[in-house]
Structures are given as structure tokens and as C-alpha cells.
Amino acid sequence: MSTKVQPLTATxxxxxxxxxSNEEILRYSRHLIMPEVGMEGQLKLKKAKVxxxxxxxxxxxxxxYLAAAGVGRLGLVDFDVVDFTNLQRQIAFGTADVGKxxxxxxxxxxxxxxxxIQIEAFETQLTSANALELFKDFDIIVDGTDNFPTRxxxxxxxxxxxxxxxxxxxxxFEGQITVFGMPDGPCYRCLYPEPPPPxxxxxxxxxxxxxxxxxxxxxxxxxxxIKLILGRGDSLVGRLLLFDALGMKFRELKLRKNPNCPMxxxxxxxxxxxxxxxxxxxxxxEAPGPxxxxxxxxxxxxxxxxxxxxxxxxxxxxxxxxxxxxNLNGHLIPLGELPRRVHELDSSREIVAHCRSGKRxxxxxxxxxxxxxxxxxxxxxGILAWSDEVDPTVPKY
Amino acid sequence: MAVKVMIPTPLRVYAxxxxxxxxxxxxxxxxxxxxxxxxxxLRKHLFTEDGKLRSFVNVYVNDEDIRYLAKxxxxxxxxxxxxxxxxxxxxxxxxxxx
Numbered sequence: 001m002s003t004k005v006q007p008l009t010a011t012x013x014x015x016x017x018x019x020x021s022n023e024e025i026l027r028y029s030r031h032l033i034m035p036e037v038g039m040e041g042q043l044k045l046k047k048a049k050v051x052x053x054x055x056x057x058x059x060x061x062x063x064x065y066l067a068a069a070g071v072g073r074l075g076l077v078d079f080d081v082v083d084f085t086n087l088q089r090q091i092a093f094g095t096a097d098v099g100k101x102x103x104x105x106x107x108x109x110x111x112x113x114x115x116x117i118q119i120e121a122f123e124t125q126l127t128s129a130n131a132l133e134l135f136k137d138f139d140i141i142v143d144g145t146d147n148f149p150t151r152x153x154x155x156x157x158x159x160x161x162x163x164x165x166x167x168x169x170x171x172x173f174e175g176q177i178t179v180f181g182m183p184d185g186p187c188y189r190c191l192y193p194e195p196p197p198p199x200x201x202x203x204x205x206x207x208x209x210x211x212x213x214x215x216x217x218x219x220x221x222x223x224x225x226i227k228l229i230l231g232r233g234d235s236l237v238g239r240l241l242l243f244d245a246l247g248m249k250f251r252e253l254k255l256r257k258n259p260n261c262p263m264x265x266x267x268x269x270x271x272x273x274x275x276x277x278x279x280x281x282x283x284x285x286e287a288p289g290p291x292x293x294x295x296x297x298x299x300x301x302x303x304x305x306x307x308x309x310x311x312x313x314x315x316x317x318x319x320x321x322x323x324x325x326x327n328l329n330g331h332l333i334p335l336g337e338l339p340r341r342v343h344e345l346d347s348s349r350e351i352v353a354h355c356r357s358g359k360r361x362x363x364x365x366x367x368x369x370x371x372x373x374x375x376x377x378x379x380x381x382g383i384l385a386w387s388d389e390v391d392p393t394v395p396k397y
Numbered sequence: 398m399a400v401k402v403m404i405p406t407p408l409r410v411y412a413x414x415x416x417x418x419x420x421x422x423x424x425x426x427x428x429x430x431x432x433x434x435x436x437x438x439l440r441k442h443l444f445t446e447d448g449k450l451r452s453f454v455n456v457y458v459n460d461e462d463i464r465y466l467a468k469x470x471x472x473x474x475x476x477x478x479x480x481x482x483x484x485x486x487x488x489x490x491x492x493x494x495x
Binding site: 145146147148151169170171172173174176191192193194195196240242244247251252253254255256258336 | 405406407410416451452453455457460461462464465480482483484485486
């Protein structure tokens with residue numbers, strides 16, 4: 001079921017006359033010659049104020065297309081700095097931007113694309129303390145974040161302020177897009193009342209993302225934002241668009257407003273922003289430390305013992321494709337297979353288990369010790385620490 | 398009734414990397430039961446210890462959310478597609494565990 005959306009900008013006779021310069025008319029000529037946009041539509045875009053939460057994988061194509069389209073005011077919220085590994089998908093940045101503030105680098109790139117619009121960089125982390133203040137001056141919020149606590153924060157702030165929230169999310173090669181926060185439409189909590197607890201989310205070995213995936217999903221978010229501003233087409237309000245990049249299939253599911261939703265339902269019980277990290281069962285922004293405490297060996301100590309000729313059995317609990325990137329010549333048993341392949345190990349030998357950063361191998365050591373392998377140690381910091389402290393020729397990933 | 402269960406990316410690793418599986422089932426609950434019987438590792442990702450569907454996992458029959466139908470008792474007919482749609486949020490370290 002589709003929803004025709006009312007345009008957001010005022011159309012009353014007393015609306016201030018914003019006009020387009022000759023240069024703008026030329027810049028946007030391909031919009032202006034379409035009856036669906038025309039001068040009226042382009043003026044709506046010029047008067048629109050859109051806030052982008054996140055300038056990374058989703059935010060990059062989003063920001064680029066909204067700037068190209070002539071959205072008059074763009075806000076970019078990102079507290080992070082550009083990392084080398086971002087360049088695989090965060091196409092608003094160049095190699096020279098590594099180390100710079102993402103919000104500033106994105107602003108520079110978007111300003112280059114379109115110097116006629118107003119672009120503000122907010123180099124701040126979005127929190128319950130600042131979200132309402134940040135959002136109130138914008139018409140539409142676009143959620144391009146990468147974690148659950150912020151998703152719930154953005155949702156709740158939008159509902160409290162009555163702002164649409166153009167939502168997009170990705171995982172590896174799958175995406176979801178919809179529009180929350182419209183009158184009579186659902187909100188994020190209608191779809192997912194609760195976040196997954198951290199322990200149940202797939203691990204890094206099954207993570208990663210096809211770089212172009214957020215490019216597609218972010219572009220769809222830009223399209224939905226522009227349609228909301230223009231009041232044209234059928235919005236994704238009440239529709240959850242699922243995208244499977246590998247199968248190249250789009251599917252659509254009905255997204256209903258939950259009448260009992262504590263946020264947007266008939267009887268709201270949440271009237272202010274909460275502690276979203278607590279809600280999602282995560283404390284603070286740091287990556288969670290290892291869940292288990294097990295005996296460890298530092299990379300330098302392992303190196304010293306191997307050089308001495310100690311009889312150590314190196315067990316690598318990563319995935320086969322990681323082994324191909326780099327390895328310590330260890331015996332590979334992926335963590336998930338360890339329980340059924342434990343017979344391949346000799347409990348009389350001293351085993352040093354490692355993974356990429358030391359977390360999965362800590363779980364392996366914990367499992368093995370409980371299974372009777374008393375002489376098992378975890379390589380502290382994993383192969384990343386080995387590269388840092390012992391052998392820099394080992395690539396990090 | 399022959400139904401197809403679509404398995405979302407984050408859960409495929411627990412289902413032998415398959416993106417779908419077909420079963421004969423009269424209700425959604427029965428289909429999910431067959432699914433977790435065949436792929437035991439999926440169970441804890443879909444259900445709590447007391448057998449309830451996890452709140453961050455939504456299930457649809459064709460394009461309708463079962464919470465607005467008869468939940469796990471929603472009847473299924475030949476050719477229906479059951480979709481499992483978990484909450485996803487991309488890959489920050491907070492969502493990752495290594």
C-alpha cells in the first residue's frame with residue numbers, strides 16, 4: 001500500500017520568495033525541465049534543511065546527491081576521523097583526507113560539488129544531551145549511522161520533535177530502507193521494539209561489507225529525502241524495502257505502525273531521550289573487551305620461546321579467508337568448528353591460540369581449558385599485535 | 398503446505414550458508430520449528446531460552462508481519478514465503494565482537 005506524501009515546505013501565499021539565480025537555473029536545468037520538479041520543486045529543495053547523521057558509507061552518497069540536488073542547507077554530524085580502511089566505501093573522502101575530521105572533509109567535498117548551498121559540519125557525537133537541540137532546526141533527518149544505540153536515539157528524537165527519519169541500514173551485502181517518523185506512519189520501535197544484545201550479533205569474521213552496498217542504500221535514502229521535499233512519488237512510509245545485492249533482488253514488506261508503540265503509539269510512555277547504551281546493553285564507546293579472562297602470552301614472549309626452540313603448537317581460530325591474508329603458519333580450526341574438531345588437538349602439548357585481535361582466541365582458550373587442555377594460552381592482541389610488536393611485514397587488516 | 402523460508406545474511410552462517418530452505422508446514426511456527434530442527438545453531442538466534450521469538454527478529458508471511466496476523470499460529474498455504482528480518486546496523490565495533 002503506497003502513501004502519497006504531503007510536501008513539507010509551506011505553500012501559503014505568505015511564504016518568503018526565494019528565487020533562483022541565473023547560475024542556479026543553469027546548474028539545475030535538468031531538474032527544471034522535468035514537470036515533476038520545475039522551478040517550484042527546485043525552490044522547495046533550496047528551502048529544505050536536511051541533517052545527515054553519519055558521513056561514512058551511507059552518508060557519502062547521501063550527502064553528495066543531496067548537495068548535487070541543491071538542498072539549501074545540509075548539516076553533517078560525525079565525530080570520527082577518516083581511517084584508511086574507510087576508503088573502500090566512504091567515497092566522500094580521498095586518500096589525502098586520512099586522519100582528518102570526517103565532518104570537515106565531507107563538508108569540503110560537498111562544497112566543492114555545490115558551493116551555493118549552506119553546509120554545516122557538527123564534529124560532535126550525537127547524544128541524548130544534544131540531539132533535540134541539533135535536530136530542531138532541520139526539516140528531515142537522515143540516519144546513516146552504524147550502531148544500534150544511535151539508531152534508537154535518532155528515532156526517538158525525531159518522534160519527539162515530529163521530524164521524518166529516512167532510515168537505511170546495511171550488513172555485508174543486504175540493506176534495509178524505509179521512512180520513519182511521518183504522521184500516521186511507524187517508527188523504528190514499531191519495527192524493532194528492542195535491539196539485539198551485543199553477544200548475539202555476528203562476529204567480525206562474518207562481518208565486512210561490499211563497499212558499493214552503502215552506496216546503493218545511501219542513494220535510495222537520498223532519493224526518498226528528495227521525494228519527501230518535493231512531495232512527489234510514493235514514499236517508503238509504511239514499507240520496508242529489503243535489498244539483497246548478491247541475488248540482486250529487491251523485496252518489500254509492510255511496515256505497520258504499532259498502536260501500542262511506547263514511542264509513537266496511542267499511549268506514549270517514553271517522553272524523553274534515555275540512556276541508549278544502557279538500553280542496548282553496551283556501556284561506553286570503546287570496543288568491548290574480551291568476555292573471558294584466560295592465561296595469555298604476549299607476542300614478544302611467543303617469539304622468544306619459538307626462537308629458543310620450545311615445542312609450541314600454534315592454533316589459528318580465524319576463518320580460511322583470513323588465513324590467506326596473513327598467518328603465523330598455525331594449524332587452522334575456525335572457532336565455530338572447534339567443538340567438533342577438538343580431537344585434532346593433543347592435550348599433552350602446549351597450545352598457543354590466536355585470532356586477529358585476541359578476542360575469538362580467548363574464547364577458544366576458555367573452551368579448550370574447560371575441555372581438559374590445561375596448557376593452552378591466548379596470544380594477547382592476536383596477529384595484529386604480532387605485526388605491531390614482532391614482525392611489521394605481517395599485513396594488518 | 399510447501400513454504401519457502403528466506404534466511405537473512407546475518408544468519409546464513411548458522412544455516413550452512415543457505416539463503417533459503419523449503420519445508421512442509423501448516424503454520425509459521427511449524428516452519429520455523431523445521432528450520433531450527435535442521436539447523437540447530439539457528440535456534441538461539443531466533444528464539445529465547447523459553448521458546449519465544451526474539452524481539453529484534455521479525456517474521457513475515459509474504460509481506461505481512463506475523464505480529465499483526467496470528468503470530469506463530471499464522472496459517473501458511475502452498476507457495477507462501479516466510480521472511481526472517483533481523484535488526485541490522487552495519488559494522489561498527491560496538492556491533493562487532495573481535
